[in-house]
Ligand SMILES: C=C1C[C@]23C[C@@]1(O)CC[C@H]2[C@@]12CC[C@H](O)[C@@](C)(C(=O)O1)[C@H]2[C@@H]3C(=O)O
Ligand SMILES: O=C(O)CCC(=O)C(=O)O
């Protein structure tokens with residue numbers, strides 16, 4: 001069912017009723033799990049994993065540390081910023097004027113970088129913060145590698161570690177982001193409280209629409225919704241929050257490496273009308289800067305010729321950061337039929 005939004009961000013925009021993303025049980029039979037993952041990446045670019053093996057303890061400690069940081073007075077949080085490129089950021093996203101109703105911590109996942117930034121994020125116990133983040137990242141990185149190996153299997157790529165090797169590199173450029181969105185208590189003083197609020201306020205963008213540039217994103221959120229994905233132009237589908245699962249999405253690099261078979265889908269986070277704030281924790285699995293992104297031979301066929309030219313992650317990242325959040329970047333790397341450097 002497609003419903004017109006009560007307060008659309010863009011004219012003509014539609015929001016569908018909540019969908020359940022494909023849910024993949026990682027304890028299932030391996031070839032069946034691979035098959036389901038490939039199908040979900042082709043059809044949605046997003047799926048949920050359950051029985052993911054990341055200990056509950058690690059997730060709840062990371063959530064506790066995050067909330068304890070975000071509950072500090074603004075002036076204290078600012079000591080850990082600006083997020084240029086890493087640290088605390090509030091409302092400004094990236095370097096090109098994007099804004100949203102979100103505060104966040106953005107970190108590179110290298111242990112030395114985490115230890116360095118922990119000093120300003122948690123001045124009273126930086127070791128505890130640093131330890132918790134590193135522990136969480138090790139666990140989600142393990143999960144990301146497992147999922148990437150299942151993808152390679154499902155795609156019948158002979159080098160089954162091709163994708164996971166890229167993110168296991170000690171120079172991997174992977175990132176970790178904690179996003180904290182406001183709750184509706186911000187506006188309740190000005191509101192007529194006699195009529196109930198709709199579940200979302202579509203005029204309040206937390207994190208504007210974009211695709212993730214990396215290989216794979218593993219997102220865990222608390223029980224407050226807000227994430228929406230765009231399956232068709234101008235149709236947004238809210239994703240029901242599920243704190244027991246990880247929401248996994250294909251990034252631009254994986255779309256390129258699968259020759260467009262997997263889709264890096266645009267998504268955004270809207271501020272909900274919940275009394276509780278949304279907390280999301282995103283691990284962006286990326287290759288090393290000098291890694292060459294090219295397509296394995298198994299996904300290029302006469303019917304599906306090579307779509308993108310090879311590029312390094314450094315080149316792709318530079319392009320990404322020179323653009324706005326909502327800009328499409330992968331198309332800039334599409335092969336032009338008359339490009340003499342390109343052979344199929
Ligand atoms: C406006 C921007 C913020 C962003 C870098 C960019 O120039 C375009 C992509 C943005 C994004 C989206 C996914 C991740 O949250 C992120 C960390 C990333 O790698 O690309 C952000 C960047 C950011 O916030 O710095
Ligand atoms: O908070 C969310 O649910 C989405 C965040 C997101 O898309 C991002 O950080 O790239």
Ligand SMILES: [Fe+2]
Pocket residue numbers: 210211212267
């Ligand atoms: Fe994202």
